[in-house]
Amino acid sequence: MAAKKKAVKSKATVSKKTVTKKKTVKKAAVKKTAPGKKAAAKKAAPKKKAAPKKAAVKKTSARKPARKKSTTSQIGPVPGIAPYKEKKGEEYMSENQIEHFRDILLAWKRSLMEEVDRTVHHMQDDAANFPDPNDRATQESEFSMELRARDRERKLIKKIDESMRHLDSDEFGFCEACGVEIGVKRLEARPTATLCIDCKILDEIREKQMG
Numbered sequence: 456m457a458a459k460k461k462a463v464k465s466k467a468t469v470s471k472k473t474v475t476k477k478k479t480v481k482k483a484a485v486k487k488t489a490p491g492k493k494a495a496a497k498k499a500a501p502k503k504k505a506a507p508k509k510a511a512v513k514k515t516s517a518r519k520p521a522r523k524k525s526t527t528s529q530i531g532p533v534p535g536i537a538p539y540k541e542k543k544g545e546e547y548m549s550e551n552q553i554e555h556f557r558d559i560l561l562a563w564k565r566s567l568m569e570e571v572d573r574t575v576h577h578m579q580d581d582a583a584n585f586p587d588p589n590d591r592a593t594q595e596s597e598f599s600m601e602l603r604a605r606d607r608e609r610k611l612i613k614k615i616d617e618s619m620r621h622l623d624s625d626e627f628g629f630c631e632a633c634g635v636e637i638g639v640k641r642l643e644a645r646p647t648a649t650l651c652i653d654c655k656i657l658d659e660i661r662e663k664q665m666g
Contacts, residue, residue: 531643533562538643547636548628557622559646564615567608574605614647630654 531538539555578598621627628637630651637651650658 533559560615574601618647
């Protein structure tokens with residue numbers, strides 16, 4: 456009986472040892488697999504670094520310079536003279552405004568006079584007796600067109616001189632028909648204007664009815 460009890464106890468201890476060995480083997484397997492998962496996670500982590508590239512592309516596209524608007528807008532007939540900017544509470548036809556429109560009128564007259572002189576020299580240099588009547592006809596038609604244009608400009612020079620006299624007599628910028636202010640913007644577009652916009656419209660309607 457004692458031998459049997461010893462055999463049973465030895466079997467029990469052997470079974471306990473095998474169970475503990477199995478548990479330690481499972482724990483070791485778990486420990487071995489865990490670092491492998493971490494390594495796989497580390498290897499897969501660099502794939503997420505592609506996101507900052509998209510952000511960089513967006514930043515570079517946002518940094519594109521916007522198109523600048525042209526600030527040198529021209530309203531009047533003279534290039535190179537910027538429109539007058541009225542200040543708050545500024546008196547109409549102040550000294551600054553008078554000097555501004557004086558510069559416009561002088562520059563406009565100067566350009567017209569240069570164009571007249573250029574036309575005269577051109578006609579003197581190109582005038583020739585062509586044997587072909589067709590050539591003479593084309594030359595005469597060109598000269599007549601230039602003379603009509605210069606005649607209009609000569610009348611315009613007279614209006615400019617009249618506007619200069621109005622500047623000297625403090626009558627520039629006021630309507631000759633009703634006496635109201637013509638306005639800076641209208642004078643910028645037409646410095647020789649002598650009528651306000653309402654009187655000008657009525658004058659045009661009257662001319663159409665009479666014509």
